[in-house]
Amino acid sequence: MRAFELYDATTVSEAVTLLKQNSDRAVKVVGGGSDLVGGILKDWVHGKGLPFPDVLIDLTTIKDLTQINAGSSEASIGAAATLSEVIDHKDIQAKFPLLVAAAQSVASPLIRNFGTLGGNVNQRPRCWFFRGEDFNCYKKGGDFCYAVTGDNRYHAIIGGELCYIVHPSDTATALLALNAKAKISGVGGDREVAFDSYFIGPREDVLRENVLKKDEFVTYITIPNPASGTKMAWNKLKDRQVYDFALTSVAVSFTMNGNNWNDGRVVVGGVSPVPYRAKVVEDALKGKDIKATAKQAAAQIRTVARPMSLNAYKVDLAAGLIERTILDALGN
Ligand SMILES: Cc1cc2nc3c(=O)[nH]c(=O)nc-3n(C[C@H](O)[C@H](O)[C@H](O)COP(=O)(O)OP(=O)(O)OC[C@H]3O[C@@H](n4cnc5c(N)ncnc54)[C@H](O)[C@@H]3O)c2cc1C
Numbered sequence: 001m002r003a004f005e006l007y008d009a010t011t012v013s014e015a016v017t018l019l020k021q022n023s024d025r026a027v028k029v030v031g032g033g034s035d036l037v038g039g040i041l042k043d044w045v046h047g048k049g050l051p052f053p054d055v056l057i058d059l060t061t062i063k064d065l066t067q068i069n070a071g072s073s074e075a076s077i078g079a080a081a082t083l084s085e086v087i088d089h090k091d092i093q094a095k096f097p098l099l100v101a102a103a104q105s106v107a108s109p110l111i112r113n114f115g116t117l118g119g120n121v122n123q124r125p126r127c128w129f130f131r132g133e134d135f136n137c138y139k140k141g142g143d144f145c146y147a148v149t150g151d152n153r154y155h156a157i158i159g160g161e162l163c164y165i166v167h168p169s170d171t172a173t174a175l176l177a178l179n180a181k182a183k184i185s186g187v188g189g190d191r192e193v194a195f196d197s198y199f200i201g202p203r204e205d206v207l208r209e210n211v212l213k214k215d216e217f218v219t220y221i222t223i224p225n226p227a228s229g230t231k232m233a234w235n236k237l238k239d240r241q242v243y244d245f246a247l248t249s250v251a252v253s254f255t256m257n258g259n260n261w262n263d264g265r266v267v268v269g270g271v272s273p274v275p276y277r278a279k280v281v282e283d284a285l286k287g288k289d290i291k292a293t294a295k296q297a298a299a300q301i302r303t304v305a306r307p308m309s310l311n312a313y314k315v316d317l318a319a320g321l322i323e324r325t326i327l328d329a330l331g332n
């Protein structure tokens with residue numbers, strides 16, 4: 001393990017000041033540290049896109065950022081709330097069972113007890129070349145993607161270009177389906193970004209996975225209360241029964257007009273460098289009888305999939321899981 005300086009911030013403004021004071025060094029905020037400390041720093045992988053931090057600013061010591069509040073129009077979850085705290089919160093269970101199911105599917109109870117929502121959404125990708133010290137790929141600042149000619153069985157089938165990671169976060173997939181927003185603080189001030197535009201693909205910047213600047217961090221995640229009668233469901237397929245990242249996951253949230261699709265979102269995880277909003281599927285369902293259309297609508301995912309040499313199986317998984325998740329939301 002490489003040494004680093006650790007600061008226990010107690011307020012958001014103190015964390016921002018620390019970011020400013022350390023702007024000429026490799027500085028990162030940290031939640032539970034299950035990825036940054038237990039993974040990246042321990043494994044000694046690094047590069048331009050994965051610098052070793054000299055300075056860590058702990059966000060879990062900022063009490064405000066551990067709070068969860070369910071208000072009359074939206075819920076606000078502090079970025080330093082642990083996944084277990086999100087799962088156990090009665091109002092979140094009642095209003096957003098989709099988020100609870102997704103958070104419950106993350107890793108193991110131990111990791112959920114100290115891994116934070118902010119850390120889960122902002123964790124770095126799991127591509128085995130990226131995490132391997134011998135591979136200086138595009139995402140680490142190199143000039144090659146080893147997944148193109150190497151073992152790409154877990155890589156992207158949609159939206160890969162230059163780099164073919166899949167976004168690793170289960171909660172990000174659910175939060176996009178719930179139309180969440182990220183509240184962000186940083187040296188340049190505060191801003192709010194909808195999850196629709198929070199994640200960025202390799203074409204925009206191969207070294208990053210989201211819009212955060214080096215001196216910014218997420219303070220809260222807000223989720224609008226769902227309209228009454230909203231249907232939700234979550235499913236995740238893994239390689240093993242024990243904890244694992246998604247081969248494919250699906251989050252759906254929608255309202256109905258009688259038996260027909262009114263409005264909603266279908267988001268697929270494990271298939272693309274960003275949590276993937278499957279608008280082709282949503283469009284095929286618009287105004288239609290959901291039960292009668294689910295299979296044909298889910299198959300639309302095939303029209304946007306561009307699998308690699310070893311991962312065409314994921315296209316079948318995604319089509320099947322989208323159909324199953326829509327039907328699960330209906331209670332069928
Ligand atoms: C064995 C194992 C299995 C796992 N399985 C799954 C799984 O099935 N599904 C899944 O989704 N995840 C999985 N994970 C990932 C795990 O959930 C994450 O490591 C954890 O949620 C990250 O939370 P953390 O608070 O520990 O993050 P940290 O390690 O503290 O931070 C992770 C990254 O996010 C950044 N960060 C943290 N907080 C913020 C913030 N507020 N704003 C901006 N950036 C921030 C950090 O700088 C760092 O780069 C697994 C991890 C392990 C070790």
Ligand code: SF4
Pocket residue numbers: 125127128129130137138139140144145146147148155162163164165
């Ligand atoms: S998929 Fe991305 S992270 Fe993996 S080897 Fe290719 S460039 Fe690197």
